Amino acid sequence: MSGAVRETWSPVSDEYRSVLKGLQETVGACMQCGTCTASCPNGHAMDVTPRAMWRMIQFGMLDRILESRTFWMCSSCYMCTLRCPRGLKLTSAMAALKRLARLDGNRAARRNGAFYEAFMEDVETHGRVQETSMMQRYFLKRKDPALPFTFLPLGVKMLCKGKVHLPSSVHNGVLEPLFAKAREMEGMS
Incomplete structure (x- = not known):
């Protein structure tokens, strides 16, 4: 959904679509338990909690996410990934957001x-x-x-x-x- 929304106002590369699709698949099964946010040692410094960010991705609110500093604050400690009850690769999702931000260039x-x-x-x-x-x-x-x-x-x-x-x-x-x-x-x- 997010890719389609974004395409209406700016051209999107194939690499961007691919990274976005993988990101949406990664967090698609998030049940919003909040374990990722509670596990994050940098959560206090983030303007959008990881839990809220996964929901925003599910709802296609990518522009707001890319304007935040949350994913840049990720220190790749893997605590969210290790503790996720669904086994989601959330550290990889943070890395995907960094790649999307570089491709987006806002x-x-x-x-x-x-x-x-x-x-x-x-x-x-x-x-x-x-x-x-x-x-x-x-x-x-x-x-x-x-x-x-x-x-x-x-x-x-x-x-x-x-x-x-x-x-x-x-x-x-x-x-x-x-x-x-x-x-x-x-x-x-």
Whole structure:
């Protein structure tokens, strides 16, 4: 249903349709028990609970979901998937939403996706998050020259408290094979 609604106002790629269909099939059997939301360690930071999100997918409310930050907050801990009484692959559904957001390209998806991509690239490159290089990546992806200045007060506070570390090359490249294998398994390479 959602794919048909979306097609009335914008062209949709075959890849988008395929990901959306798989997503709808994944959450189609959700009985709205709330176990996923109760299990999520990041649930408190989400603007739409996972349970509500699955229902919204069932009702074809994809635009509202893609504007939220919920699926970007997923840390892929698999707690929702492990505890789901229906055995639904909810962590895979979150990953599918990230793929849909990249394919959709709305403003919120670009903003949230830029941070997610900068974070993951930094982990792949350094083996952990290096705050300064991650934020540089994020600022470059956002392509907004004024954006770094909005983070300046926070950066100074963090620097004064010893919470910001300068990049280190100790673990550079150690996770690259792992990320390459994950991309291969997801059909993204």
